Amino acid sequence: xxxxxxxxxxxxxxxxxxxxxxxxxxxxxxxxxxxxxxxxxxxxxxxxxxxxxxxxxxxxxxxxxxxxxxxxxxxxxxxxxxxxxxxxxxxxxxxxxxxxxxxxxxxxxxxxxxxxxxxxxxxxxxxxxxxxxxxxxxxxxxxxxxxxxxxxxxxxxxxxxxxxxxxxxxxxxxxxxxxxxxxxxxxxxxxxxxxxxxxxxxxxxxxxxxxxxxxxxxxxxxxxxxxxxxxxxxxxxxxxxxxxxxxxxxxxxxxxxxxxxxxxxxxxxxxxxxxxxxxxxxxxxxxxxxxx
Numbered sequence: 001x002x003x004x005x006x007x008x009x010x011x012x013x014x015x016x017x018x019x020x021x022x023x024x025x026x027x028x029x030x031x032x033x034x035x036x037x038x039x040x041x042x043x044x045x046x047x048x049x050x051x052x053x054x055x056x057x058x059x060x061x062x063x064x065x066x067x068x069x070x071x072x073x074x075x076x077x078x079x080x081x082x083x084x085x086x087x088x089x090x091x092x093x094x095x096x097x098x099x100x101x102x103x104x105x106x107x108x109x110x111x112x113x114x115x116x117x118x119x120x121x122x123x124x125x126x127x128x129x130x131x132x133x134x135x136x137x138x139x140x141x142x143x144x145x146x147x148x149x150x151x152x153x154x155x156x157x158x159x160x161x162x163x164x165x166x167x168x169x170x171x172x173x174x175x176x177x178x179x180x181x182x183x184x185x186x187x188x189x190x191x192x193x194x195x196x197x198x199x200x201x202x203x204x205x206x207x208x209x210x211x212x213x214x215x216x217x218x219x220x221x222x223x224x225x226x227x228x229x230x231x232x233x234x235x236x237x238x239x240x241x242x243x244x245x246x247x248x249x250x251x252x253x254x255x256x257x258x259x260x261x262x263x264x265x266x267x268x269x270x271x272x273x274x275x276x277x278x279x280x281x282x283x284x285x286x287x288x289x290x291x292x
Contacts, residue, residue, distance in 0.1 A: 020064065060114070082264060184240060209282055210282060263278070
């Protein structure tokens with residue numbers, strides 16, 4: 001059983017994280033699958049990989065059905081837990097590197113119901129065949145095709161393949177990070193905001209534990225007004241550290257030696273302007289970040 005865990009741990013956590021948007025919950029579900037399988041063993045299972053993937057995926061689907069009710073009473077906007085690495089060689093890459101999807105896509109997937117999300121993730125981000133997906137979900141191939149088609153129609157926006165996440169337009173991303181760091185120290189956000197589209201949206205998640213905007217902020221004028229208002233109050237006080245968030249450039253705000261904010265971006269298809277910004281300050285979603 002230990003060998004199976006070592007062989008499939010990262011794949012299973014990868015699936016569960018994409019389903020749930022929480023690495024902690026993903027690890028718990030994968031651990032539970034192996035704990036429940038231990039007394040019976042898997043020697044009688046012909047395709048153990050498919051069995052484990054099916055077990056994890058089905059548990060995630062059941063979890064999401066109850067999680068959606070909890071998120072309806074969540075204080076403010078619910079955002080996924082960011083996977084933050086301080087370099088491309090970080091050990092966390094076993095989860096986020098080869099099969100990474102952007103944070104923006106992870107947010108967008110919240111529009112899908114659990115079954116649609118499972119099919120989309122297995123097909124479009126992990127490149128499973130419809131036959132393999134049908135085996136995992138115990139559905140017909142035709143049914144899985146319909147679910148994937150419906151998921152794409154719901155998303156109705158351009159989304160990036162995992163390979164795109166591994167080859168980011170680092171020049172633009174790093175320029176924005178540099179401008180933001182300068183803006184925080186100077187209090188002037190004009191140049192930084194020039195890299196956003198006019199209709200850009202800022203999403204913040206404090207989980208009711210950290211004060212932040214409860215609703216998305218629409219448009220650069222309102223974003224500028226917000227930042228210009230909170231910066232003098234010490235909202236950005238601390239050390240800004242450039243990092244990778246789900247394989248793309250972003251940064252974290254470090255205060256008293258611990259991360260208090262993680263920032264990531266979504267770019268327009270042409271990658272010349274930022275259309276969405278995501279700021280996570282809920283401490284429950286940051287405590288796993290390793291800064292060294």
